[in-house]
Amino acid sequence: MEHILQKRIPCFKRWSRKGWSVFASLHRYVKIGVLAAGMSILLLATRGASAHNADTTAVLRTLRIREVGITGTQTAPVRNARSHTPLFDRKAFAAEPVQTLEAALRLAPSVDIRERGGKGAQADISVRGGSFDQTMVLLNGIDFTDARTGHQSHALPVDLDCISSVELLDGLPGVGAFAGAVNVRTAPLRPTYLRFEGAGGQYGYAYANLSGAVTEGRLSVLGAASFRRSDGYRHNTDFSNCNAYVRAVCEAPRAGLFDFQAGYQDRDFGSNGFYAAYNPDQWEHTATALASLRWLRSAGRFSFGASASYRKNFDRYDWTRGTAMNRHNTDNVGARVWSDYDWAAGTTSLGGDYAYNHIFSTNLGEKLDTPHGRYTHADARHTGNLWLRHEKHWRRFDAAASAGASFTPYGRAALWSLSGGWRPSEAWRVEVGAAQSMRLPTFTDLYYTSPAQVNNLGLRPERAVTVRLGAGYSRGCWSASADAYYRAGRDIIDWVWYDDVPENPETWRGKWHSEQTSRLNTFGIEFSGSYTVQEGFLRRVRVSYGYVTTDRNADIVARSAMDFMRHKAALGVEFRFLRRMSFALTGSLFDRNGDYTAYPVAGDSSRTETRGYEPYFLLDGRLQWEKGFCRLYVDATNLTDTRYCDLGGIPLPGFWCTAGVVLTFGR
Template sequence: MGHFTRWTRKPYGAFASLGKVVKIGVLSLTMSIVTHSPKSVAAQPDSLEVARVVELEALNVTAERLNPTRGVTTPTEVYSRDTLSVAPLQTIESVLRINPAVDLRERGAKGMQADISVRGGTYDQTLILLNGIDFTDARTGHQSHSLPVDLDIIGEIDFITGLTGIGAFSGALNFITTPLRPNYLRAELSGGAYGYLYSNISGAFTRNGLSVLAAGSIRRSDGYTHNTDFFNSNLYSRITYQSASVGLIDAQVGYQWRDFGANSFYSTAFPDQFEHTETQLASIRWSRNIGMFTLNANVSYRKNFDRYELYRAGKGAPDGWTPNYHTTDNAGAEISVDYRWRWGTSSIGADYKYNHLYSNVLGELMAAPIPVPGADAVYTREKGRHIINGWLSHRMRLGSTSLAGSFNLSHSEYGTFPSGSLAVSQQLLEGWDVEADLTRSMRLPTYTDLYYTTATHIGNPNLKAEQATTYQLGTHYRYGRFQIGASGFFRQGSNMIDWRLVETPEGQKWQSTQLTRLNTYGVELLATYRGRRILRHVTLSYGWLNSNKDTHDITKYALDFMNHKVALQCGVNIWRGLSAEVTASWYDRKDTADTIYKPYWLLDARLSWTQGAFTFYVEATNLCNTVYYDFVGVIQPPRWISGGVVMTL
């Protein structure tokens, strides 16, 4: 008979103030409550001798997951390290690919370039958060996924809907970094097909309210076909300190260097494209309870540098050709106050964001060019904008009913825009609840939407902000180790930005334009069983989407979405530290006016053996060697086998 080993590190909580779900399995007669902040806390040995051990059935103590944004809806778990840490998932992108609400489309391998869309939106309509801080790229959603973190330090990924104001038009993804345990050192080395090599080192130190998490990695490959080689390096650290007198201080800093061959990535007529990006980010957050009040403040900064070469290293380029250079700076600050009283929690807050772009392609002409650092080129264009959001919100609980509402006022160069959100949740029976919400949101055009003009594209600096009203209904049921959920949504979009194929004197071109109306609707289903012996977990999910627009013109993104998605994940303990994980998924993308996508299956598997501090594994992605495309003309990797070892001290 087993003993209680640790409390599950979930982003739910034992209590609402902690935002956790605590799952209790086998307990000794003495136990202690362990809290969770950005760090985990080591279990303390019992001071009493245990005379006997009593095995109990699993018990879920649940409370609302905390929403780190100005939205009022409850976040939904996309990924949990506790369940999927040994699955055949090597990158953050591979995790998102199998979620029913997410459409993850890759160009190349191992997440070197990926577009993240949620619930039928485009990659520009998804907000990307790291520990609740907005690091979305203002130039293009192509770069928003460039976070300098690896999967080993990601404890949870949450999907958040119902965000008001300027930001998450179709939803947000919040990536939460947490240590494996309070004090540890972890090293991983793996290699495989196509010259693949991955090395990673991470660790944490915890003492007297201080927690330091640090990680670094290198990932490279020769490529699975012509000009798909890549090199990626990540550095990241998160430091938290908490005390009664100071409150909570939460700081993070990261850097990413990325090079990759981009065979046909952005145009099938050019197989020798290349891209180099660098991303730097930092933030610091402070929170303190003073009586019935909680004071919150944060500041953040993100810089992204992008050098895009249509002709790699200039090979075969015409005279006068130069790469595209872009530097995007995003800075933000936020302050809010929460007041807890008899009728719930009331909040008031405001945030400010500044986006700025230097480029030799996008933006408005500068009076005087400035040099591109480290390159024989100059920036000739720039553009900046200021965004202010102010909001009021309130949450309350009446018996088994939870109510929440928010009002937001946003101001930018596009005008002043009011928005809001209402949410209600009702517990029908023990473990069974139903929730509904209504949200009004908006999105500003990216700099690419406004200014990208080439031989094949025409930008539009007169674009307006997109607006949407979203209705959502969902239900969740938990019984013992089983959990099922279903949700549906309907989004009415107006002034939707898309690229429309138009006739010009020089031939057909894609022009940035706006659709009067675009309605999107869908359903997501999920069933999970979490075992504790041979069968560790089984998860089955399904997602369905549809959309319609008010024009029959050929557009690039409005009707290019994942129509059906099915995913089955299974993990088993075989014998004495030997375990296996299998993921099977089926994808059926909606055909467009000029593109036919064939449905396809993907099968991934991993076999691992753990002895003491060491874990040895071998894994294969696309085990059946399926030929498939996320984008027309960009073939995805065939069967890819790799193996490695992990040491954790």
């Protein structure tokens, strides 16, 4: 190969996932002898991840090219303790029997998925012993958490084929990520392709998805649209879900990198017992539109970034299907600016963000003097954060610290995080971190009232300090990780039950009251390991285990704080045979803490029973054949036809079989 530069410079003979982030730290030109062509420029677009964690699934082939000069490009700064726990990887899960994001995250030891219906019709995402309201939800690093209720936060308009990975970001100080943040990252399967998937099965299930991408020079566009529906596995559990999503990334030589995404979701579902277990005739319809634009620009030792986002959510809830009871219309607006400076002592980041949340509702917020269309109540709030962060890498060590302030309607609060890492060898890494976090009461926490619930306008933010210790090993076909964490939470918000006795306030007797009278200390450990090879009969084995326990300082009856997933274990195996066939099995064991009120007779709330959550085991399988552009599969979930529930005694589907075809054209 011809030498372009005369002076002696480092030379790398192969483009490797393990160490390409070294380019950003050398501050000099690097000679590349072999380069993978077709790498997506989306690798630089995710704010929530380090460069070395970028998705490389868009790499198609290796070509010998003429030597070129390359400089490192800084990703956006992150207000966290630099801890990124993988929850889902598209390549690792390609052969497994998962069709929705909820099904994939069920296998992660850090996540508690509490479903109310099948195939992701309605579910809550909680992490590490927290509640669904205590989990921040990001899409490509943009915060799209809903301020009305965490029930709507993870309703993102993206399907599994567009999701390249999902990770848990630990230690984000500030508003929202009390227990952690789940970051969903999207990327095309290939630089240029067209993909169609169609599936059908029991209970009138049907699914159709059309997606594709186009990459031309510095521009890459990903688009997808899908429709999923079912008649339901029991009375009033039918659903339909439409998604549309587009992401465009363009890197201009002088203007910088622009990352735009937009999506729309429309779904409705029968809600048999979803929010009141004795009522089988509830129904809900939601519509969500979201969009964001991010800009990144490097100039010498400086890098700059800015982003703006918007999420609109409509929700209609019927106590009796066909008769609207509650309607909500929420707006969530966000903006962020930041700058990095790379110097001899490390990298220093300075930034700030702003969020505006507004709601129109039939029962949440302050009562309006004049109704706004259907809505009789409204409320709004403004929040902001400022932060300063510094990180330093030295040989096998790294350290980072951040400090800042949060500004909310409840006053100012200090923010901080500390982290450190040590890599004793190429295969091992040990890290430790501590951070402060908080979340504001949702509009539902503050205002929701019903014949069985009493609201509380005096709620204030929840606060916590979390300490985490982790270790990871990766060498050849083996990988393993272990994590331990302790979270000291105070001013925990929950719905508390008051018996109908004279000792309790008269207006609260026999009702749930929203309050924060306790501290909640949570301890957890997680283990995971995998064995992966590219050839042979046994291709992949993955095991994981998670344990959570809490120590509450108040003897009260709470609705959700004590219903955490105490034990969770999962095993996945993949076999390849007859050249083009594969068979994957996943088995998972769940043991939930707590109990719930059961209603033996549907529609009759006068007869109740208190039941504890029973452990259950789920076994899923996928048989798949693939050749060229065509792939056929048969999925069977809950092969043992286990009867189980995640929340309030709501029965979830038994055995459910589906089959599908995937056609992918492109390069």
